Amino acid sequence: MTETALLGVRHHGPGSALAVGAALAQFRPDIVLIEGPPEADALLPLAASKEMTPPVALLAHVVEQPSRAAFWPYAAFSPEWVALRHALDGGVPVRFVDLPAAHMLALATSDDEGEKDERGEKEKHEQGRQGEQRANPAPHLDPIGELARAAGQEDAERWWDDVVEHTHPAGAGGSTDANPDAADALAPFRALADAMGELRTGVPVTPGDARREAYMRKQIRAAAKAGHARIAVVCGAWHVPALAPKVSTSAADNALLRGLPKLKVELTWVPWTHRRLSQATGYGAGIASPGWYQHLFEANGRQVVERWLTKVAVLLREEDHAVSSAHVIEAVRLAETLAAMRGRPLAGLAETVDAVRAVLCDGSDVPLRLIEDRLVVGDALGEVPEGAPAVPLQRDLTRLQRELRLRPEARVRSLDLDLRRELDAARSRLFHRLTLLGIDWAVPARSQVRSTGTFRESWELSWEPELAVKVAEVGVWGTTVEAAASARASARALEAGRLGEVTALAESCLLAALPEALPVVLRCLADRAALDSDVEHLADALPALVRSLRYGDVRATGAGLLSELATSLAVRICVGLPAAATSLEPAAAAALADRIAATHSAIGLLATTLASTRTETQPAEPGAERTGPDVLEQWVACLRSLVRRELAAGVVRGRATRLLLDDGRLAEDETARLLGLVLTPGVPPAEGAAWVDGFLAGGGMLLVHDQRLLALLDAWIAAIPADVFPDVLPLLRRTFSRLESGVRRSVGELVRDGMSGRDRPTDAPLGFAAGFDAERAAPALATVQLILGTGETK
Incomplete structure (x- = not known):
């Protein structure tokens, strides 16, 4: 005679877990069957390892397409985990008996393809299919909600917690005061099976459930045929009525399972997190409070x-x-x-x-x-033994994490790196390589340490279980992180459609220290740069390329060809920019003005870099010492051309004027003259507003210190005709809203008080009073004297 105990549970329920432990201790099975993928049977002994710490999950993925994957997560308070550890600790055989993952993933794929095919059918066929669905609706029954309503409770979660999770079963190692009638640890499971049987009455079974339950019945029969007399089955409570004896015949189950599609899959254990248990991932609907459930189980x-x-x-x-x-x-x-x-x-x-x-x-x-x-x-993150199967890339990543002392954690952790230290430099290389592979374990963050150097980086680290799937997916690029990142970067460079994409890849290769990929990327960069004549593309590519020139100082990475490419791009921008700035619509003109500002910074950095490295890295050649300054002078000439070019967009001319003024290459008198010209009545107000928008984009503090410019601007605004002012107002509002609040307040106070309130001699600096105000300066002078130690002491 074979006796079978069907233990219906709720996934990730601490009360169910304690009840399963008590029931197994009372029933003493000679085999335990658990809902789960049978391909993982070979991995079950790893659960007994001291290195295995839940929460963990079984990961199944298609060998040829690792992105197609499924998880079966387990926490310490999961009933399936309790049953698994009970069997392993007691030396009892244990098996997984759910439908194989090879079939599940194949069926999921075929269902997706079927939906795509159906969307492409003719309208009459679609209407017929929808009519059939309405006639045979798929069940969307919430068993716990139905049981709670039957008990007169509206809150299903609260009712389940009171009845199951907050009770303590007999034989679980503690007091039975919470449940004095639970002398028989199997009684609650029989009662739950009866309730589920009533709920399933008249409810059509979905094809997926029908296949899964047929396979589970088949495995129960196989266990009985193998001579096991006491069989314990741990599964979702919904399936229990379908697993009872005489529900279906062996021939019917075999017919239902015949011809199922199948894919080649691989399985392994991966760490899981409590935070992921709170979401509807894997099987089960997720739980809102895994940390609280862990406490209930441990208490x-x-x-x-x-x-x-x-x-x-x-x-x-x-x-x-x-x-x-x-x-x-x-x-x-x-x-x-x-x-x-x-x-x-x-x-x-x-x-x-x-x-x-x-x-x-x-x-x-x-x-x-x-x-x-x-x-x-909670932010608990599980651990798996080193002997768990893994793709070579995962093993290399685990080795690097250990060597670099980067323990994966579920919590978001900030990490500031000093690239002058070898350990931090190696960490930075790893993070950049993973970024190239799309493994977002570490993402760049704003540094909490104030520094003007390029030797600091800040990252935020957070390990998500789904990253294990991403590691398996990108494992096709190589067996080590460095090799995979190199191969991926090379492939992306060959596939890139824009010059800026290749430039960004070159920068990433330098950051990640990928000497094998860099030549391929630079060759693609040179080819794209030679063929691309679009000034916008060139301007987008230059900043990243110039930044890459700076990495050799900190990362000991050569960047010989980058200097020649960056110089070539800069010269071509200088040649083509004036024509590209002509006859632009407002949105395109604003975008070009932003590119000009970025290019200005990049060319300044390029000139400084070339000037500082020409004698250190290369032998001096005739005219080589002028390479850096020549590029800068060409750019300054380009900006001057934009300032004078009347057909150029107003915002572009204004931005060019401001850049020249900030660099000291445009006199203040000339700036005032240009502002006066553009704000004359003969110039359309919209064009003048656009010029001001570009001019003030670098910050409005200039108006505070140079009151002559402010006076010109104030007079122009006051003279705008009333019928034109509504058209100009949005642009002016946008322009001044970009200024810092303190600057706006200072400008407003100057306008309110009247900028000509104090006479200023012609030789006085712009923005300063006519004379020295000793009373107003006294507090500042006292502070300076105190700092210097020259003040009088009392």
């Missing part, structure tokens, strides 16, 4: 509320919130009182949150967000 019915609120108090203290033992005691009392008033057997998460808000957080929700993130959800 095992013993002082659940007291221990939880102690954890909350510890977290708040670490964040410098004043929390005493009296606060914790009062919060426990309040949570228990709320549970009693609400008719709950135990204070749940809602009661503890209300108590924490009222007692520990003084009614504020701000600390609650921290508690929800760190404790209710």
